[in-house]
Amino acid sequence: MTAVEQAPAVGGRYKWIALSNTTLGVFIATVDGSIVIISLPAIFRGIGLDPLAPGNISYLLWMILGYLLVSAVLVVALGRLGDMFGRVRMYNAGFAIFAAASIALSLDPFMGGAGALWLIGWRVVQAFGGAMLTGNSAAIITDAFPANQRGTALGINQITALAGQFIGLLAGGFLAVIDWHAVFWVSVPIGVLGTLWSYRSLREIGSPRPARIDWVGTLTFTAGTGALLAAITYGIQPYGGHPTGWTSPLVLSGLALGIALLVAFCVAETRIRQPMFRLGLFRIRAFAAGNIAALLTAVARGGMQFMLIIWLQGIWLPLHGYDFENTPLWAGIYMLPLTFGFLVAGPIAGFLSDRFGARLFATGGLVLVVLAFLGLLALPVNFSYPLFALLLFVSGVGQGMFSAPNTSAIMGSVPAADRGVASGMRSTFQNSGTSLSIGVFFSLMIVGLATSLPTTLSAGLQAQGVPAATAQSVASLPPVSTLFAAFLGDSPIAHLLEPSGVLKTLPPDHVTALTGTKFFPELVSGPFHQGLVTVFGAAAIMAAVAALASLLRGRTAR
Incomplete structure (x- = not known):
């Protein structure tokens, strides 16, 4: 057994304690990364702020992306500090910071812009604690488990973390119905109990390596x-x-x-x-290939996640009779097959990769992801849900098959002394991919809509009696406003027309048609489908390149 494969001799019980606690930590950290997405309408109503008003879109963007940006930027440095001063010490401190920030978020004392800044600021602090958790959890597990069980343990940990992203969507929808503060309350008991548990039960297995910062x-x-x-x-x-x-x-x-x-x-x-960042680790083939594949997969997965939410909330659910204000919750429910696929495939693939190596399962999983994207490309906008659910399940299974073995191969390929920084580098690629996906795929969708939406929107509004000047003015507004209105569970047409006051001058039946659940989805389904083809086509190409990188990781990667 090589130095890379060796794990410190620890008791059989401790490794499961380490796995349980670190899995709880990364789960709540990733849940909080996505929980605000579905609950944004309730949060902004609660603080009395219209996020789509001129000058307020920045609040919306930073509420979504502030957490992800901090997680992507700081996780390597915090993993490196774990190597230097103790991975468990950094992890425990992260849980404490995360818990404190969760308490502050649930007690927002302000309204309007000040209330939004309070939430954004404390979300940044919460993300700092979350980065300390995710940046050191894989290294703690790798220290605690022998090589022949590492894939199973990391599989459970990583699939739980990825599933947390989608569970956060569903939890945000349910909790926002109760009270917008509840979106942040849920993290408080988990953060406090997790902090107490980690300080009492975790111990340093690896040897800290003091060094200069x-x-x-x-x-x-x-x-x-x-x-x-x-x-x-x-x-x-x-x-x-x-x-x-x-x-x-x-x-x-x-x-x-x-x-x-x-x-x-x-x-x-x-x-x-x-x-801080050991570029020499990229000379290790399994490490380099695994991280390239993880980055591309994260970009593709993030793009899929946001486009599916807009597809469901803005078009499919309203076409099937759901009021716009109810679509955020139901979008999370209808995306459950994706999460279920993660949870089914991840631990199984992790266990089998311990015996047969990572390359077969990781590469095969990405092939399934490519096929799922191609299937989504072929669907009409108003699809049959069973087929849609099957494609989501296949994508979830594929991502589960990839994530656990890939993480195990990355972490098992580096020297034991570098596991903290390797864990941070892996998390940085994954978190950066999620942040990149939002900018890249939203831009692709906006550009796709900009080519055909204005003409379609203007003609549709005039057909319902909206004056030509008003219709053309509304149609010339940036498509991002229309996208975010659907994303936030508002009636996009009502939001676009309210500032002009034209709804008060139209006959009641025209107002009902314009603001109902059918007009907007039927109007934009053509332009939106063009954007979807661009987005899912790009995501499929990224997943295919990721599969090629995974295939080239080498035969002995485990």
């Missing part, structure tokens, strides 16, 4: 990644008459600054004696 690497990586992801986020917003902001000087400057800082980071890391 790599301030140059930490600052350039944090600033560069943050600037890059923030610029991509702002690329969603319209600028200068364009439907997206990719021509904005602010966005272009952010992209250039981020790339320049990351280049400086890579140069610095090759010259610093004790670097």
Whole structure:
């Protein structure tokens, strides 16, 4: 057995305690990453803020993306600190910070913009604690389990974490119906109990390796990644008459600054004696291939997640009689086959990969993901749900087959002393992929809608008696407003027409038709399908490239 494969000798009971606690930690961290998405309408109503009013879309974007950006940017540095000062110590501190931030979030004392800033700020703090959890959990498990059980343990941990993203969607829908504060209350008891449990039960198995903090690497990586992801986020917003902001000087400057800082980071890391980010790990074939595959899969998965939500909330559910305000909850329910596929395939694939290696299951799982994307491409906008559910289940199974063996192969390929930083690097690729997917796929969808939605929308409004000038003015608004209105469970047409006051001048039957559940979905189904073809086609290509990278990881990766 090589030095990489060896695990410290620990008692049989402790490894299951370590697995249980770290799985709880990453589960609640990923649940909180997505729980606000479905519950955003209730949250903004609760603080008395219209997120789609001019100047307020930034609140909406940062409420969704602030948590993800912090998780992506800081997780490597926090994993590296775990190697230096103790993985369990960093993990325990993360649970405590996460619990404290959860309490603060549930006690928002402000309204309007101040209330939104309170939530965004404490979400950033909560994400910092969550990054400490996710950045060290895989390393703690790898330390505690022998190589022949590592795939099973990491499979349970990682599939629970990924399932948490989708369970968060469902939980947000249910809790928002009770009270918007409940979206944040749910994390408080789990955070407090998890903190007490981790401090009492976890212990350091690996040996901390004291070293100097790599301030140059930490600052350039944090600033560069943050600037890059923030610029991509702002690329969603319209600028200068364009439907997206990719021509904005602010966005272009952010992209250039981020790339320049990351280049400086890579140069610095090759010259610093004790670097934060061990670029030399990419010489390990299984590590490099596994992380490339994880990044591309995360981008594809994130794009699918948000597009499915908009598809269900904005078109399919209203066409089947669901009121717009009820669609966020039902979208989470109708996406359950995806989560179920994760939970079925993940632990099984992790267990089998311990015996037969990671490449077969990880690559085979990504092939299933590609097939699911192609199946979604072939569906009409108003699809038959059983076939839709089957495709979601296949995609969930494929992602479960990939995630557990891939994580096991990555973590098992590095020296024991580097497991903390390797865990952080793996999490960074995964979290960055999710953040990238929102900017990339929303932009693709917006560009797709911008080519045909204005003409379709103007003609449809005029057919219902809306004056031509008003109809053309509404149709010329950026498509992002229409997308986010559907995303937030509002009636998009009512939201677009209310500022003009035209609804008060139209006959009641026309108002009913315009604001009902059929008009908007039937109007935009054609343009929206064009956008879906672009998005799912790009996601399928990414998943196929990820499958190729996984195939090239080598025969002995386990």
